[in-house]
Amino acid sequence: MSKMHITTTINGEPTEFLCDPSQSLLDVLRDNLGLTGSKEGCGSGDCGACSITLDDRLVCSCLVLAPEAEGKKIETVEGLAQGEHLHPLQKKFVEFAALQCGICTPGFLVASKALLAKNPNPTETEVRFGLAGNLCRCTGYDKIIRAVMEVAAEMRGAAR
Amino acid sequence: MNDVRYSAPSTLDEASKAMLAANGTGWILAGGTDLLVQMRSGMRKPGVIVDIKKIDEMMTVQDLGGGSYRIGAAVSGAVLGEHKALKKAWPGVIEAINLIGSKQVQGRASAGGNLCNASPAADSGPALVAAGAILAIHGPNGRREIPVEKLHSGPGRTTLAPGEILVSFTLPARPKGSSDAYLRLIPRTEMDIAVVGVGVNLTISGGKCTAARVGLGAVAPTVLLVEDAGKALVGSSLDDAAIEKAAAACRAACKPINDKRGTIEYRTKIAGVLLKRSTAIAIERAKGN
Ligand SMILES: Cc1cc2nc3c(=O)[nH]c(=O)nc-3n(C[C@H](O)[C@H](O)[C@H](O)COP(=O)(O)OP(=O)(O)OC[C@H]3O[C@@H](n4cnc5c(N)ncnc54)[C@H](O)[C@@H]3O)c2cc1C
Ligand code: FES
Numbered sequence A: 001m002s003k004m005h006i007t008t009t010i011n012g013e014p015t016e017f018l019c020d021p022s023q024s025l026l027d028v029l030r031d032n033l034g035l036t037g038s039k040e041g042c043g044s045g046d047c048g049a050c051s052i053t054l055d056d057r058l059v060c061s062c063l064v065l066a067p068e069a070e071g072k073k074i075e076t077v078e079g080l081a082q083g084e085h086l087h088p089l090q091k092k093f094v095e096f097a098a099l100q101c102g103i104c105t106p107g108f109l110v111a112s113k114a115l116l117a118k119n120p121n122p123t124e125t126e127v128r129f130g131l132a133g134n135l136c137r138c139t140g141y142d143k144i145i146r147a148v149m150e151v152a153a154e155m156r157g158a159a160r
Numbered sequence B: 001m002n003d004v005r006y007s008a009p010s011t012l013d014e015a016s017k018a019m020l021a022a023n024g025t026g027w028i029l030a031g032g033t034d035l036l037v038q039m040r041s042g043m044r045k046p047g048v049i050v051d052i053k054k055i056d057e058m059m060t061v062q063d064l065g066g067g068s069y070r071i072g073a074a075v076s077g078a079v080l081g082e083h084k085a086l087k088k089a090w091p092g093v094i095e096a097i098n099l100i101g102s103k104q105v106q107g108r109a110s111a112g113g114n115l116c117n118a119s120p121a122a123d124s125g126p127a128l129v130a131a132g133a134i135l136a137i138h139g140p141n142g143r144r145e146i147p148v149e150k151l152h153s154g155p156g157r158t159t160l161a162p163g164e165i166l167v168s169f170t171l172p173a174r175p176k177g178s179s180d181a182y183l184r185l186i187p188r189t190e191m192d193i194a195v196v197g198v199g200v201n202l203t204i205s206g207g208k209c210t211a212a213r214v215g216l217g218a219v220a221p222t223v224l225l226v227e228d229a230g231k232a233l234v235g236s237s238l239d240d241a242a243i244e245k246a247a248a249a250c251r252a253a254c255k256p257i258n259d260k261r262g263t264i265e266y267r268t269k270i271a272g273v274l275l276k277r278s279t280a281i282a283i284e285r286a287k288g289n
């Protein structure tokens, strides 16, 4: 069966890959490209562990077909840190212990970044609704929500 | 899922031809939030996947004036929710579409996919039926238009012929004093499937209701236009008695099933409750217009 040749941009890097037409983008990221930050929790759009942005839109990569990436701009959790410098969200998740097993963390980070880009001054309710597509079975969510609220406040302070 | 072919044509004719040529094994891909889940579970085994998101007409929102909009069937919920003028003109339609799934799902899910998947509980259905949306359908024999309530023929089934594609839906112009609202009942506050969904669209002029349409979801094999509920409201001052009559019409229209989300009795009762609540919201909004 013939593979498809796809040209795309991932975390700012022009990238090419070969894929099966019905392969999910998540499988290509993890298995073909070695970008294993995005996780598969469910494969059905329910848990958000596979969250990425596709042309700046937050999506579940398990519900995107790999060939759909042609000509698009993809950002994954691997694009958050700048070299050795963690993104403010990553630092705050560590500081607030907003993770235990960590399976959900990449998805929460990508979703939180997308949320703050659209709404730099969210209420707690907005953060809770905004992250309702990300499931965590360990933390009970509170620490995650507080970390995101805190980063939002810090980023607003820095922008002032 | 091995010998699947993927194509992303840029015209409707090519897409329609590709679907016909696939001879029953073709599936349209819009946001994929239903289709990919169904493929993963083995419920769908496409031979050909036709991605329609490269077709301009399916991805654009057009302001036709007077509060009328033509909306491409594959535009995502996230894009529609960010369209301020559209959201102001049709708050009920947009709140219904924006209730679909999480932020991640919204980034992909389209109203066209929601309609064509034909779940009786789909959230956009009741609001679009109440709105009186007209669907444009492109097929091997050209174009046709149908009212949205004529799309579904049963759970998971539509009246689309082989090779036919839903291109857009048009929300009509409305006079001053019009608005709409959609409410659903789910067991939790996010990420669940409606037990009942009610859409109300009405116009108030000189203290009287001059037009009203009610759409009802998740209580029958297809989304319903409850004509008797609209009739009960029109001509009234939207007093309690008229609204109770409309609620009774909704209860009478219910042909629900028992499942883990709700019993027949519960769904029937809630249909009336939600009619009252969504009517109250639509009235408040209409007064502001
Ligand atoms: C986690 C999760 C939560 C969800 N929550 C909700 C919810 O709260 N409420 C709700 O109603 N739904 C919900 N859904 C279901 C789904 O997201 C919606 O039905 C969505 O609107 C489907 O749109 P899509 O563009 O992704 O469709 P797709 O999956 O691309 O398509 C759906 C079906 O319609 C066909 N199709 C699509 N577009 C066309 C067209 N233009 N012409 C002809 N056929 C077409 C496809 O072939 C397919 O059979 C949820 C799904 C997930 C994964
Ligand atoms: S793996 Fe994609 S949402 Fe769970």
Ligand code: FES
Residues within 6 Å of the ligand: A098, A099, A100, A101, A102, A103, A104, A105, A135, A136, A137, A138, A139
């Ligand atoms: S930390 Fe384990 S699932 Fe969230």
